Amino acid sequence: MSAPALIVLRDICFSFSPTKPVLNHASFVLAPGEKIALTGPNGAGKTTLLHIMMGLQTPQTGTIEILQKTCKTEKDFSAIRGKVGLLFQDSDDQLFCPTVIEDVAFGPLNLGYNDAQALEISYKTLADLGLSGFENRITHQLSGGEKRLVALATVLAMAPDILLLDEPTNGLDQTVESRLTDILQALPQAMVIISHNRSFLDQVATRKVTLHNGDLISGDETIKNTIAGKTS
Template sequence: MSLFELANIHFGYVGCPPVLNGANLSLQAGERLCITGHNGAGKSTLLRIMVGLLKPNKGSITAFGQLCQQDKDFYSVRQRAGLVFQDADDQLFCPTVAEDIAFGPLNQGKSPAQAMQLVTDLLQQMQLGYLQDRVTHKLSGGEKRLVALASVLAMQPEVLLLDEPTNALDEENEARLVAILQGLPQAMVLVSHDPHFRRKIGNRTLRVVEGQLLESNASCRHAVA
């Protein structure tokens, strides 16, 4: 079973020219699909469409074997497919890092004690324990990005959708992110302008060109580590 099947997706923001114009995408278990394309090509728009934050004008979205047409069809999709936004400020909204990361697990029905344990364990695994009690809005850009990723991983999604995950990361944190992602079993869709990052993580690449997703032979590894 495909995790995602998007067929003939058309989308334009109200009053603006079309962004997607017959885009097709399929994501299988274990795949790490990279998406490239120039600024404004529609990559972030595509990820938002996949989890129902934007509604296509035309086309179909099947996620985890279910055709998703109405808003309610996407509630469970957003539990199972975690989107890390391009801008971490779109993701983080609680006063502290611990609260931000605990928000998803609490929403999924975990007790406060279970959620806090999960936060501590996850931050330790990510070597980010020192950030646990920090005030979120006072973090640096790179720290925010790592916390945003942690807040999505805390929900234990089956699919990760990552929008420019290396943005604002220094070399050390980028290497740490690569190690974290390489160690995860989930299927991923990775939007990234960085060819080195795509090579390290991805095993297939699609390029957004004039609103369509074209197979790209841009270098990408052919096997998952």
């Protein structure tokens, strides 16, 4: 029997204005171990979709299940956010502490780890991303690529079950992008990845879903079958 889906969106409708729907009865499933490339033109609503999964935007209609729990209210989403890591498109939206180590340790501390445990997790996470020695760097003085990696470190330090990555390769040079690609390939977490970097997606993603005219289009019929309860 298949493992339960990690994210299930059913019949989601969302619009910023009545005349232009962003999501029009869209449905989506993320299964364990999947790394889904979420593609589509600029302005199609890809970032909005990730924000809906995190409860940062509220759809007009439809249901959201995260880790087998129906999420409707802020309380519902708060209970699962430590298990779902979102990398924002703009790293400056994610980094708010004076130093790198404070930013990375913030998540583990909020998950209940003590200071020593949070620091240990943070040092290891930075080392895994090739950022040893960055601990006491001033966050706002980092380059764009460095901020991108530190922002990712803040997400990975919480050891989430699901990763939602919005343009993770933005600002990275080829060497750092290659390292990031290797890291994401090796991670066990299921992922939804927005990126215009086709080469990166070809290496990391296990399948592709395209957001087009408010609908999510995939060549994999597993989505429809899972929603209909037909998977074995």
